[in-house]
Amino acid sequence: MIENQWYAIAPEKSVPPGKMSGIKRLGKELLIFQTVDGKWGCLEDLCSHRGVQLSAGKLKDDGCVECPFHGLRFNTTGKCTLIPANGKSSLVDDRYNVRSYAIQVEHGIIYVFNGDKNLATSEVPFFLEYLDDNFVYSEIADTWDTHYSRAIENQLDVVHLPFVHHNTIGRGNKTLVHGPKTIVIEDTIITSADNEVDQGQRQRKSQECEVNPDMQLRFKFPNIWINIIAKKIKVFVYFAPVNDEQVILYLRFYNCITPFKSVNRLIGFFGKYANLMIERQDKRVVNTQRPKRTQLRMGEKLIQGDQPIVVYRKLREELIEAAKGS
Ligand code: FES
Numbered sequence: 001m002i003e004n005q006w007y008a009i010a011p012e013k014s015v016p017p018g019k020m021s022g023i024k025r026l027g028k029e030l031l032i033f034q035t036v037d038g039k040w041g042c043l044e045d046l047c048s049h050r051g052v053q054l055s056a057g058k059l060k061d062d063g064c065v066e067c068p069f070h071g072l073r074f075n076t077t078g079k080c081t082l083i084p085a086n087g088k089s090s091l092v093d094d095r096y097n098v099r100s101y102a103i104q105v106e107h108g109i110i111y112v113f114n115g116d117k118n119l120a121t122s123e124v125p126f127f128l129e130y131l132d133d134n135f136v137y138s139e140i141a142d143t144w145d146t147h148y149s150r151a152i153e154n155q156l157d158v159v160h161l162p163f164v165h166h167n168t169i170g171r172g173n174k175t176l177v178h179g180p181k182t183i184v185i186e187d188t189i190i191t192s193a194d195n196e197v198d199q200g201q202r203q204r205k206s207q208e209c210e211v212n213p214d215m216q217l218r219f220k221f222p223n224i225w226i227n228i229i230a231k232k233i234k235v236f237v238y239f240a241p242v243n244d245e246q247v248i249l250y251l252r253f254y255n256c257i258t259p260f261k262s263v264n265r266l267i268g269f270f271g272k273y274a275n276l277m278i279e280r281q282d283k284r285v286v287n288t289q290r291p292k293r294t295q296l297r298m299g300e301k302l303i304q305g306d307q308p309i310v311v312y313r314k315l316r317e318e319l320i321e322a323a324k325g326s
C-alpha cells in the first residue's frame with residue numbers, strides 16, 4: 001500500500017446509519033461505523049484492553065462502539081470514553097484509546113486515509129468532471145486473488161485486448177499496438193488504445209500517437225480508474241485492496257443515454273453484467289501472474305505497448321518514496 005493516500009475501500013451502502021462493520025482492507029482489520037446522525041468512524045478493529053475485536057461488539061446510542069468483553073467504549077476518533085468497571089465517575093486515560101483512521105464518504109464510496117490522519121487532505125480522488133449528476137450508475141463487486149497493482153495494470157493494458165477479450169471488447173483481431181501515447185497530469189495517468197489489424201505496416205512509436213480525446217482510460221492514484229467510452233457511457237472502477245494477495249474490484253457502469261433516469265437505471269442494470277463478463281475474462285488471466293505484486297524493477301521483459309504500465313510503476317514508486325520522507 002502507498003502511505004498517506006486516500007483509498008476508496010467500500011461502498012457507502014455497506015454501512016448504513018446506526019451500523020458497523022468489521023472489514024479487511026489495506027492489509028488491516030478495520031472497524032467502520034456510522035452513527036445514527038451520520039458521523040463516520042474508522043478504528044483499528046482491536047480493543048486496547050485485552051485484544052477483542054470491536055466489530056463483535058455494539059454501536060451504542062451515544063455514538064460509541066462498545067467492546068463485547070468488558071464494555072469499554074470508543075468514539076469515532078478512537079477515544080476511549082468509558083471503562084465501566086472503573087465507574088462512570090472515573091476519568092479515562094488516553095492510553096486506552098485505539099488507533100483511528102481518517103475517513104470520508106463521498107460519491108457513494110467510503111474512503112480511508114492509509115496513514116497519519118493529521119496528513120489527510122480534504123479532497124478525495126474522484127472523476128467529478130466526467131461523472132456529474134446527470135449520470136446514474138449500477139455497481140457490482142468481484143474479488144480477485146492478486147495484488148491490486150496487477151488489477152490496475154490490467155486496466156491500463158491495451159495489448160491484451162485482442163487476446164483476453166477476443167470475443168467482446170477486443171473483437172477484430174487488432175493485434176498491432178501503436179504507441180500507446182501516455183500522458184500524466186498531476187496524479188492522473190491518461191492513455192488510449194490505438195490498435196490495428198496487422199497487415200505488415202510499421203508500429204508507430206508513442207511520440208507519433210495522440211491520446212484519443214473521446215475514448216480514453218484515466219487512472220488516478222492510488223486506486224480509481226475510468227474508461228471514457230462515449231460522452232454518455234463511462235465505466236468506473238475502484239480497486240479496494242484487502243491485503244497484498246487480494247483485491248475487490250467495485251465496477252460501476254455509468255450512463256445518461258436517455259433523458260429518463262428510470263430508463264437509464266434499467267440500461268445500467270444490464271450494463272453492469274456486461275462489465276462483469278469482460279472483467280471475468282481479465283480475472284482468469286491476471287490471477288495467474290507472478291509475482292502478485294508489481295514493482296518498477298522486477299525483471300519482467302516489457303514491450304513498447306506496456307508503456308502505460310511503466311508510467312504507473314514509476315509514479316507509484318515515487319509516491320511510496322515520497323511518503324517515506326513525510
Ligand atoms: S477486551 Fe475489550 S473491554 Fe476488555
Ligand SMILES: [Fe+2]
Binds near residue numbers: 154160164165
Ligand atoms: Fe481487460
